[in-house]
Structures are given as structure tokens and as C-alpha cells.
Amino acid sequence: MTFAIQVDHLQKHYGEHLAVRGISFKVEQGSLFAFLGANGAGKSTTIEILCTLLQKSSGTVTINGYTLDDKSHNAKIRKSIGVVFQQSLLDERLTVRENILHRGKTYGLSKAQLTKNYQFVSTYLHLDDIELQKYGTLSGGQKRRADIARALIHRPQILFLDEPTTGLDPQTRQFVWQAIKQLQAETNMTVFLTTHYMEEAAVAHQVIVLKQGRIVAEGTPDALKTKYAYDQMALVFHDRSLGLKWLKENTLPYTEKLGIFYVRVSSTLTALTLLKSAEPLLASFEVMKGTMDDVFIHIMAQGDGTNGSND
Numbered sequence: 001m002t003f004a005i006q007v008d009h010l011q012k013h014y015g016e017h018l019a020v021r022g023i024s025f026k027v028e029q030g031s032l033f034a035f036l037g038a039n040g041a042g043k044s045t046t047i048e049i050l051c052t053l054l055q056k057s058s059g060t061v062t063i064n065g066y067t068l069d070d071k072s073h074n075a076k077i078r079k080s081i082g083v084v085f086q087q088s089l090l091d092e093r094l095t096v097r098e099n100i101l102h103r104g105k106t107y108g109l110s111k112a113q114l115t116k117n118y119q120f121v122s123t124y125l126h127l128d129d130i131e132l133q134k135y136g137t138l139s140g141g142q143k144r145r146a147d148i149a150r151a152l153i154h155r156p157q158i159l160f161l162d163e164p165t166t167g168l169d170p171q172t173r174q175f176v177w178q179a180i181k182q183l184q185a186e187t188n189m190t191v192f193l194t195t196h197y198m199e200e201a202a203v204a205h206q207v208i209v210l211k212q213g214r215i216v217a218e219g220t221p222d223a224l225k226t227k228y229a230y231d232q233m234a235l236v237f238h239d240r241s242l243g244l245k246w247l248k249e250n251t252l253p254y255t256e257k258l259g260i261f262y263v264r265v266s267s268t269l270t271a272l273t274l275l276k277s278a279e280p281l282l283a284s285f286e287v288m289k290g291t292m293d294d295v296f297i298h299i300m301a302q303g304d305g306t307n308g309s310n311d
């Protein structure tokens with residue numbers, strides 16, 4: 001297995017404040033990696049360190065085989081990664097095409113290579129309809145497409161995306177997301193993502209959850225769902241008292257909100273058996289699968305446990 005990113009006991013102090021507390025993790029080459037955490041958990045600090053924009057306090061970081069902090073390596077790291085930050089870096093007065101080509105030149109690409117790469121990013125990000133428009137006049141979603149294209153013009157091995165879809169409408173989010181997924185799958189590029197949208201993390205190969213500078217959970221979305229989320233039935237009974245009797249008979253703990261009874265179940269198959277038994281009493285029902293939202297909420301509600309990979 002080849003790792004695009006290896007982080008070992010990374011720490012970052014801001015004066016007295018320890019923002020990143022000795023985290024260790026590895027990101028497999030070609031994977032989609034989701035780095036989650038509440039506000040202030042240390043995500044941006046970590047990303048900025050990995051992208052050579054911020055000095056770490058201690059620990060070791062290897063990106064695409066280059067060790068961070070080695071002067072000659074830092075330049076190579078920068079050439080091998082693309083970064084999309086929450087704030088754009090593009091010039092409002094230039095067109096999308098001018099902006100992206102200008103960025104490509106700063107990487108020292110030849111004219112032929114630049115033309116080829118531009119064609120590549122333009123196809124993935126569907127730039128045809130906006131490439132001659134000034135960046136400053138684009139909508140939020142169009143700007144994001146251009147930002148991602150800018151980050152890809154030198155064909156990096158790793159793409160860092162810091163909340164790439166924040167503020168976009170659901171349709172545009174889906175579009176941007178599809179482009180990222182397609183790129184990742186077709187080019188074997190590693191994608192390192194932070195997001196506050198848990199359904200985006202659900203398609204990642206690996207997820208890490210950071211809390212107050214520590215890793216508090218990690219694994220595949222499925223493994224995390226199995227550990228931290230649960231399936232639920234929402235039941236509405238024709239007759240409340242008969243419903244309560246049935247719940248008691250089956251020793252099912254429940255919560256009730258506005259006449260709807262919520263019952264945790266170990267699997268959807270268990271739900272099916274219970275629903276069959278309750279069928280004559282039910283006015284309506286819903287079975288809800290555990291989600292990454294549940295995972296996040298559960299982990300955030302827990303104390304400050306660690307997974308052992310932190311100092």
C-alpha cells in the first residue's frame with residue numbers, strides 16, 4: 001500500500017494554545033479522505049501545515065514521499081499538491097481562462113503542457129460556458145468550479161479541499177461533488193477533504209474525526225456508522241394506549257415527540273420483525289438508517305476520549 005500522506009505525532013502551538021495535539025494518520029494514495037471536526041478542532045491548522053503554509057511545532061509529515069520542512073522538499077511538495085481554500089485566490093478582473101492559465105505559468109508549465117492541462121480541467125469542471133467571463137462576475141457555484149480548476153492546472157497528485165461546497169445550493173453542491181468524485185476515480189488522485197456536510201463524508205474511503213486537536217474516531221464510513229449510529233423506527237399508533245402497551249410488552253425503550261414514537265433497533269431486519277407484530281396497531285411508520293450525521297453528533301457528545309494514536 002502506498003501512502004500519499006503520512007503524519008506522525010503532529011503538534012501545533014499558537015503561543016500557549018495547543019491547537020493540534022500530537023495526531024498521527026496515513027492517507028492511502030488515490031483515496032478520498034475526509035477530515036472532520038467541529039469548528040476550532042484544528043482542521044485548517046493541520047491542512048495549512050500539510051500544504052507548507054504554516055510551520056508545525058513538532059512531529060513529522062511526509063507528502064508524496066517528501067519530508068516537510070526540508071527546504072528543497074517543501075518546493076516539491078507545493079508542486080505536487082493543489083489546494084482549494086474557502087477564500088478564493090483568483091483575480092476578479094481577469095477571465096476564468098486568463099486566471100487559470102496565469103496560475104499554470106507560475107508552475108513553469110510549457111505552452112503545450114499548459115494547453116493540454118487546461119483542456120483537461122476545462123472538461124472536468126465544465127468551464128466552456130464561463131471561461132471567457134470575468135471571475136468577479138461569476139456566481140458562487142461558478143467561482144468554485146474555477147477555483148478547483150485553478151488548483152488542478154498543474155495536475156497535482158493530491159488535491160486539498162477545505163470545505164469546497166460551503167454556501168452552495170444543493171444542485172451546485174452535487175455538481176461540484178460529482179466532478180471531484182469523477183476526477184478522483186478516473187485519475188487516481190488523492191483527495192483530502194474537510195467538510196461540514198456529513199453526507200459528503202459518507203462516500204469517503206476513510207474518515208478521521210478531530211476534536212480539540214485530537215483524533216477521537218477514525219475508520220471507514222461503514223465502520224463508524226456501525227459503531228456510532230443506529231437504525232431507528234418512527235411509529236404512529238392508531239391508539240396511543242395500545243401502542244404503549246405493545247412497547248411495554250416487547251420491552252422496547254422509546255422516546256415520544258408529537259405523537260411519534262422513536263425506537264432504536266439493532267438492524268433493519270429486527271425492525272421488520274417488530275413491525276410485523278405491531279402491524280394492526282400502526283397508523284404509519286418509517287425505518288430510518290443510521291447516518292454520518294448520527295456518527296458526528298454521537299462523537300461530539302462524548303467526552304475527550306482518544307483512539308490511542310494521539311499523544
Ligand SMILES: Nc1ncnc2c1ncn2[C@@H]1O[C@H](COP(=O)(O)OP(=O)(O)OP(=O)(O)O)[C@@H](O)[C@H]1O
Pocket residue numbers: 014017019037038039040041042043044045046
Ligand atoms: N493564528 C492563530 N493564532 C492563535 N490561535 C489560532 C490561530 N489559528 C487558529 N487558532 C486556534 O486554533 C484552534 C484550531 O483552529 P482551526 O482554524 O485549525 O480549526 P478548524 O477545525 O479549521 O475550525 P473551522 O471548522 O471553524 O474552520 C482554534 O482554537 C483556533 O482559535
